[in-house]
Structures are given as C-alpha cells and as structure tokens.
Amino acid sequence: MNWFQKEILLSSYPRGFHLITREILEQLPEIRNYRVGLAHIFIQHTSASLALNENADPTVRGDMERHFNVLAPEDAPYFVHTYEGPDDMPAHIKAVLLGNSLTLPVKDGRFHLGTWQGIYLCEHRDRGGRRRLVVTLTGE
Amino acid sequence: MNWFQKEILLSSYPRGFHLITREILEQLPEIRNYRVGLAHIFIQHTSASLALNENADPTVRGDMERHFNVLAPEDAPYFVHTYEGPDDMPAHIKAVLLGNSLTLPVKDGRFHLGTWQGIYLCEHRDRGGRRRLVVTLTGE
Amino acid sequence: MNWFQKEILLSSYPRGFHLITREILEQLPEIRNYRVGLAHIFIQHTSASLALNENADPTVRGDMERHFNVLAPEDAPYFVHTYEGPDDMPAHIKAVLLGNSLTLPVKDGRFHLGTWQGIYLCEHRDRGGRRRLVVTLTGE
Numbered sequence: 444m445n446w447f448q449k450e451i452l453l454s455s456y457p458r459g460f461h462l463i464t465r466e467i468l469e470q471l472p473e474i475r476n477y478r479v480g481l482a483h484i485f486i487q488h489t490s491a492s493l494a495l496n497e498n499a500d501p502t503v504r505g506d507m508e509r510h511f512n513v514l515a516p517e518d519a520p521y522f523v524h525t526y527e528g529p530d531d532m533p534a535h536i537k538a539v540l541l542g543n544s545l546t547l548p549v550k551d552g553r554f555h556l557g558t559w560q561g562i563y564l565c566e567h568r569d570r571g572g573r574r575r576l577v578v579t580l581t582g583e
Numbered sequence: 584m585n586w587f588q589k590e591i592l593l594s595s596y597p598r599g600f601h602l603i604t605r606e607i608l609e610q611l612p613e614i615r616n617y618r619v620g621l622a623h624i625f626i627q628h629t630s631a632s633l634a635l636n637e638n639a640d641p642t643v644r645g646d647m648e649r650h651f652n653v654l655a656p657e658d659a660p661y662f663v664h665t666y667e668g669p670d671d672m673p674a675h676i677k678a679v680l681l682g683n684s685l686t687l688p689v690k691d692g693r694f695h696l697g698t699w700q701g702i703y704l705c706e707h708r709d710r711g712g713r714r715r716l717v718v719t720l721t722g723e
Numbered sequence: 724m725n726w727f728q729k730e731i732l733l734s735s736y737p738r739g740f741h742l743i744t745r746e747i748l749e750q751l752p753e754i755r756n757y758r759v760g761l762a763h764i765f766i767q768h769t770s771a772s773l774a775l776n777e778n779a780d781p782t783v784r785g786d787m788e789r790h791f792n793v794l795a796p797e798d799a800p801y802f803v804h805t806y807e808g809p810d811d812m813p814a815h816i817k818a819v820l821l822g823n824s825l826t827l828p829v830k831d832g833r834f835h836l837g838t839w840q841g842i843y844l845c846e847h848r849d850r851g852g853r854r855r856l857v858v859t860l861t862g863e
Contacts, residue, residue: 446759446863448828448835479586481623481719483761485828487837489777494679497629502664506672507679509661514654514794521789524782532786539774539787543840544826546684548588548625548717555588555717557627560683577828577835579761581721581861583586619726621763621859634819636769642803646812647819649801654794686824688728688765688857695728695857697767700823721861723726 447473447580455573456566458530460494460504464554464562471578475552480582482554485544487575490534490568492541498561507565511537534567541565549582587613587720595713596706598670600634600644604694604702611718615692620722622694625684627715630674630708632681638701647705651677674707681705689722727753727860735853736846738810740774740784744834744842751858755832760862762834765824767855770814770848772821778841787845791817814847821845829862 451470453463467484468474474482486493497503515533522532545562548555564574591610593603607624608614614622626633637643655673662672685702688695704714731750733743747764748754754762766773777783795813802812825842828835844854 448759448830479588479719481721483826483828485826485835487835487840489775489837489839495629495683496675496679500664503672503675506659506662506664507676510655510659510672510676513659515790519786519790519793522786524780524786532783532790535776535783536787536790539776539821539843541679542682542822543775546623546625546686546826548623548719550588550717555625555627557629557715559629560627563679575837577830579759579828581761619728619859621861635823636815636819640804643812643815646799646802646804647816650795650799650812650816653799681819682822686763686765686826688763688859690728690857695765695767697769697855699769700767703819 445476449578451576451578453564453574453576456564458566458569460507461564461566462498462561463564467562474549474580477549477552477580477582480549480580482547482549483544483579485577487577489538491571491574492538492543492565493545494541494563494565495545495560496563497559499559530569537565537567585616589718591716591718593704593714593716596704598706598709599648601704601706602638602701603704607702614689614720617689617692617720617722620689620720622687622689623684623719625717627717629678631711631714632678632683632705633685634681634703634705635685635700636703637699639699670709677705677707725756729858731856731858733844733854733856736844738846738849740787741844741846742778742841743844744778747842754829754860757829757832757860757862760829760860762827762829763824763859765857767857769818771851771854772818772823772845773825774821774843774845775825775840776843777839779839810849817845817847
C-alpha cells in the first residue's frame, strides 16, 4: 500500500475543451509503481473543470464548448455576480456541471481507460492562466 | 487493507436511464469482505454514464431521459461531430454532464446508500450495446 | 493506513446553494490524523447534492440557484413524476447534474483545496429537512 501525491501545473490553455492525458502522464511516472489502485485528479480552481470523453476527433471538443456556452450563456439577465466579466459566472456554472475531479481506475501501471477515453481540461475563462492539479495515487 | 478490481460486462440496454444496482451486486460478491471502504464504479465509454438517483418510481427515469434530450438535443445547428448519427454528440454531452464514475461508501459489506438511492446506467446511444464497467474496491 | 467513516447530520437549509465547509470540518477533527490521503463526502439523498465552488462572494450561490432553476424548471410539460410537488422532479435532475459526492485530496491534516474553493450543499427541495452525509477518510 502506497500513497503518492503531487501537484502538477498545467500549461496555459485558451477557453475551450483540451485533451491533457499525455501532459498529465508525462509528469506522473510514479503511476508505473501501481499494479492496481485509483488515481484521483483534482483541479484547485472554481472556473475550470475536468472531464473524461472522446480522445480522437477534435470536433467533439469544439461542439462541447459551443454547447456549454448555450447551457451557461454569458448574458443571463438574472446574473448578479458579473463584476469579474461576462465569462465569470458562466465559468462557475460550467465548473459545477462538469466537476472538479476525476477518479480513474489504475491497472498494471496505467490508467485503466476505455479505448476512446481521454482526460479533458475544460477551461471556462477567456484568460484562465496556468491551472494547478493535485494528483493522488493509492493502491498496491 | 485489500484491493480488488474486476470488469463487469452489463446487459444491453435501450436508450434511457436504467436501474442496475442489483445487476452490479450480483457480480460483486467480494464486497462482503469489506467492513469499511470505498467502491469505485467506472464506465469505460464516452457515450454512456453512471448516476445515483431514485430507485422506486420508474417515471423518474423516464422524466430524466426526456429532460436530458432537451438539455442536449439532437438537432443543435452548431454540432460539427455528426457523422456517427444524430444521437452521437448529444450522447457525449450527456456523458460529461452526468459523469463516468461513482464512488460509493462501503459499510459492513454493502454499499452504504440512502433508502431511495439506486445506481443508474444512463445509455445515451440508440444502440449502445453491452457496456463495460471497472469496479475497484478498497478498504478493510 | 487508516480508514475512518462517520455520518454527519447537517443543519436544515432552505432551497438554494449553501457553503458548508466549516460545518463539515467542525464535525471531522479526525482529518488531522492524515498526512496524505483522500476524503470522500457522500450525500445519502436523491434531491440534494454536493458541489465545490466559490467560497467568497455569496452572489455566486444566488446565481447558481437562479440558473439551475432554468436548467431544470418546475413546469416542464413532459414531467410525469409530479405527485410529490413541482419541486420534486427538478430536484432529482439537479442532483444528477451536480452529483452526490465529492472526493477531495487531503494533505497535512486538511482538505487540500484551492484558495477560492468551498463545499456547497445544494438543497433542491423547498423543505428538504436535515440531510445526512457519509464521510470516509483514508490515507496515512
């Protein structure tokens, strides 16, 4: 039984949905020590989120961005929290809809994902800057 | 401290929300070995998801399907990812809204759920086929 | 390696989004025993949920309530599950959109959150009463 925890500072991404599986794995060689376990990936922000979805066709990520802009539009007349800009409150709403963490099964030193599954950074601010993750591994 | 991980292949379900608590438990007798712990249930797909909700009245599941078809409609004019059919991109969106995994507390060899909580398979494709879960148990 | 699990009965909250980080921590002194680990917070209900978001400006929580009432309105003509009142089916939908649990990294005896992150109880019923959480800690 081993516990491992580290912080990962991601590259800066523009607003939208981005595939970051490789960027995480490059900073997480320790996953190879786990035959079976769980990986918990947590984003320490309230206006960006993590999701797991299609890793092949980039149009899926574009459609996600377009559709979430409909689900949480910038111009809702009942928004009060607007002083940080029109992209701020929609960002908070998208963040709770999508969620702040992923828990992934680990098997034989790898994320035990389906063929088409990849990790998305969902950047909801126009200028979110570099986002910080906390990754926790546990298993044997 | 024990780790246990297994893959479960579900029956094939039509599009909609389905109660699968019993189907999972029938394939997971190992949960009885855990006095306290966590169960992680993960779906290895990008167009189906897992949720936890009302286990009694089936009209809740019907209303869920009807409402998610409004939240992620088939005919959004800005969808680019359409070549796999009109049900494909809405399925990806529903999957990230609902999520790909559940983490449940385990107590005395059972899921420690509320009285009305049951596990839903949310099948978002018209013909999704049999879906694969990875279940990881950890505890003591 | 230590496992700890306890049930926490929250105060009663009105419909809306409420910051409960402090209320949870006051009932969870055991977290100080964990140098590194995970905290799993689970709500045993199908019409209330947990989320992680902005802990400072309360207008964020008001905007959340207003926007989720648009995403899951009370008067959808296709709702069949209506006999428990107009707030019931929207509550179930909000619960699956937001989710029934949070998994948080633990570091040095505390939740390892970002500066602006706080735990929300999302109460979706007009009169939800006191809600029950199951908190599971694991780590070393």
